[in-house]
Amino acid sequence: xxxxxxxxxxxxxxxxxxxxxxxxxxxxxxxxxxxxxxxxxxxxxxxxxxxxxxxxxxxxxxxxxxxxxxxxxxxxxxxxxxxxxxxxxxxxxxxxxxxxxxxxxxxxxxxxxxxxxxxxxxxxxxxxxxxxxxxxxxxxxxxxxxxxxxxxxxxxxxxxxxxxxxxxxxxxxxxxxxxxxxxxxxxxxxxxxxxxxxxxxxxxxxxxxxxxxxxxxxxxxxxxxxxxxxxxxxxxxxxxxxxxxxxxxxxxxxxxxxxxxxxxxxxxxxxxxxxxxxxxxxxxxxxxxxxxxxxxxxxxxxxxxxxxxxxxxxxxxxxxxxxxxxxxxxxxxxxxxxxxxxxxxxxxxxxxxxxxxxxxxxxxxxxxxxxxxxxxxxxxxxxxxxxxxxxxxxxxxxxxxxxxxxxxxxxxxxxxxxxxxxxxxxxxxxxxxxxxxxxxxxxxx
Ligand SMILES: Cc1ncc(COP(=O)(O)O)c(C=O)c1O
Numbered sequence: 001x002x003x004x005x006x007x008x009x010x011x012x013x014x015x016x017x018x019x020x021x022x023x024x025x026x027x028x029x030x031x032x033x034x035x036x037x038x039x040x041x042x043x044x045x046x047x048x049x050x051x052x053x054x055x056x057x058x059x060x061x062x063x064x065x066x067x068x069x070x071x072x073x074x075x076x077x078x079x080x081x082x083x084x085x086x087x088x089x090x091x092x093x094x095x096x097x098x099x100x101x102x103x104x105x106x107x108x109x110x111x112x113x114x115x116x117x118x119x120x121x122x123x124x125x126x127x128x129x130x131x132x133x134x135x136x137x138x139x140x141x142x143x144x145x146x147x148x149x150x151x152x153x154x155x156x157x158x159x160x161x162x163x164x165x166x167x168x169x170x171x172x173x174x175x176x177x178x179x180x181x182x183x184x185x186x187x188x189x190x191x192x193x194x195x196x197x198x199x200x201x202x203x204x205x206x207x208x209x210x211x212x213x214x215x216x217x218x219x220x221x222x223x224x225x226x227x228x229x230x231x232x233x234x235x236x237x238x239x240x241x242x243x244x245x246x247x248x249x250x251x252x253x254x255x256x257x258x259x260x261x262x263x264x265x266x267x268x269x270x271x272x273x274x275x276x277x278x279x280x281x282x283x284x285x286x287x288x289x290x291x292x293x294x295x296x297x298x299x300x301x302x303x304x305x306x307x308x309x310x311x312x313x314x315x316x317x318x319x320x321x322x323x324x325x326x327x328x329x330x331x332x333x334x335x336x337x338x339x340x341x342x343x344x345x346x347x348x349x350x351x352x353x354x355x356x357x358x359x360x361x362x363x364x365x366x367x368x369x370x371x372x373x374x375x376x377x378x379x380x381x382x383x384x385x386x387x388x389x390x391x392x393x394x395x396x397x398x399x400x401x402x403x404x405x406x407x408x409x410x411x412x413x414x415x416x417x418x419x420x421x422x423x424x425x426x427x428x429x430x431x432x433x434x435x436x437x438x439x440x441x442x443x444x445x
Contacts, residue, residue: 017054018042037401046073049422049429051406059401062433063408064422067228067260067374070288071334072422078291078330085326094121094319101320104328108299111270111332114279118305120298121320125259125286126154128296129222132255132282133158135300136220139281139307142251144214146206146221148183150412152229153222153257162222165230165412181209183227184235187367187378188386195236203242210250220252220282225272228260231411232376232418234369240276253281253304259296260374263288264335264423267345267372275371288423290328294318339423341372347425348372354434355419362441364392373425376410377417388413396440405436 021042025033044054049072052058061073071078085100092098105119122128137143145162147153153162157173164180182190182205191201210218221243227233244254261272262285273280281304286296308314318324348371355375359365366380379396381387393415400407408418421433 015055021054036397036406038398041401041406048072048075049425057404059404059406060421060429060432060436061406062419062421063406064288064373064420065292066287066408067265067420068287068292070263070265070291070423071331071339072424073292075291075330075334075424077334078327081326081330082293082323085323089322091318092320092322094314094316098320098322098325100322100325100329104320104325107329107332108285108297112283112299113271113274115301116280116283116299117302118300120300120305120314120316121325122296122298122316123294123318124154124296125257125284126156126159126296127316128259128284128286128298129153129162129255129257130156130158131298132222132257132284133162133219135282135298135304135308136253136255138311139300139304140217140219140251140253142217142219144177144179144218145252146179146181146209146214146218146247148223148227149180150183150185150227150230150233151180151222151224151257152227168229179209179213181206181221183230183233184239185233186236187233187369200236200239200242203239203246206243207246207250210246214250216250218247218250218252220255221247222255222257222284223273224257224259225261225276226266226370226374228418229410231378231413231416232370232374234371235276237276240273240278244278244280254278255282255284256280257284259284259286260420263332264339264341264344265372265374265420266341266370267348268341270341272371289331290324291331293324293327295321295324295328335423344372344423347423347427347430348375350427351375351419351421351430351434354430355437358434358437358441362444364389364444365441373419373421373423375419377419378411379415379417388415390414392444393417395444399440399443400436403436403439405433 042054043051051061109117147162149164151164153159157175160169160173161175161178182202184202256273258271266272282300284298289295355368359368363382364379366378370376379389379392381389410418
């Protein structure tokens with residue numbers, strides 16, 4: 001800690017340690033690795049809501065890793081549990097039952113809505129979504145699936161095909177069987193309507209896509225309750241229940257991708273889809289599930305999981321890993337003690353109020369949206385034209401970084417700020433972040 005710098009010194013941050021890492025990054029890692037900031041920030045250690053880079057510069061991590069460090073960096077309880085488990089047994093594979101593995105599945109069954117009960121643990125959100133697609137097809141006997149435009153689902157062939165932003169798709173990796181419906185993007189409604197007089201016209205598009213681009217029977221539809229990489233697009237009330245009716249009418253199941261919205265992130269509820277009173281047949285989760293340890297999970301109603309028995313062996317070498325599951329069990333325990341969905345809701349209200357006040361005074365804030373501690377700010381050239389302004393986002397990024405605040409960005413046009421601090425963020429830390437944002441928006445005008 002004693003080598004930490006103050007935020008006003010941070011313009012000189014790129015020292016020799018950073019340069020060495022960046023040189024090796026360039027030489028030995030694929031160029032496809034996207035790095036935030038003009039001068040990327042190699043992190044060295046983390047504690048709670050704070051991280052410190054290799055030059056000793058300290059930042060408030062208001063992106064929560066990448067919505068991963070649900071209860072802050074290196075929470076002592078997680079460090080202890082992981083250390084104890086690593087000293088006992090690091091690896092078992094899914095070939096052997098393990099206490100942590102079954103206990104975590106039991107715990108998750110007690111948190112998820114409806115009849116969701118049976119888990120299959122993997123290592124990432126991509127794998128969780130891939131397995132969900134397989135399960136929907138196996139259960140329904142149908143092949144085609146729907147997803148939403150602007151969605152993001154991962155790095156594999158299925159993940160990239162489910163994804164509906166050209167920048168994240170790779171042509172050679174596109175597979176057949178997926179169609180995309182209009183997303184409920186009220187701020188830029190493609191029908192130029194407004195809620196509620198629109199009568200959820202975008203939900204009706206799901207039926208039209210099924211009728212016009214599929215053979216009329218579908219395996220299901222995968223949706224993010226709030227689109228994450230898409231820029232925290234938050235559907236209006238009633239949207240998902242209308243969609244679920246249509247999907248089930250055509251033989252499909254609902255798959256809620258809770259990779260970003262899960263585990264209390266949206267406040268008041270453990271999972272995002274619960275805000276829309278829909279009980280999906282399949283739910284996927286990753287990111288915040290284990291506070292940064294690699295883990296994905298696909299949880300289904302018993303009928304779905306049971307229908308897959310006899311359809312081919314499944315194995316996941318690192319699935320249900322004893323150390324990752326120890327981390328996840330500890331993470332959930334800490335959330336229950338320190339950051340329950342109700343606590344997150346209350347903190348989200350404070351953050352949202354402050355962001356709306358910034359928005360009222362700034363010409364470049366088009367919309368503030370999201371739920372709980374998942375808040376987005378869509379940045380535009382001006383409120384009237386609504387023209388996306390990714391270059392202003394880049395400016396905000398550099399300015400906030402210099403003032404010691406790390407944030408995220410996303411959106412189809414790269415013009416939405418994503419603010420997702422750890423769920424254990426304190427009121428003082430929220431104030432600190434708001435102070436920096438106020439200063440930066442004031443400088444931008
Ligand atoms: C909603 C959603 N689904 C799936 C994924 C893929 O997860 P992973 O990067 O762990 O493979 C992501 C990653 O950002 C995501 O945001």
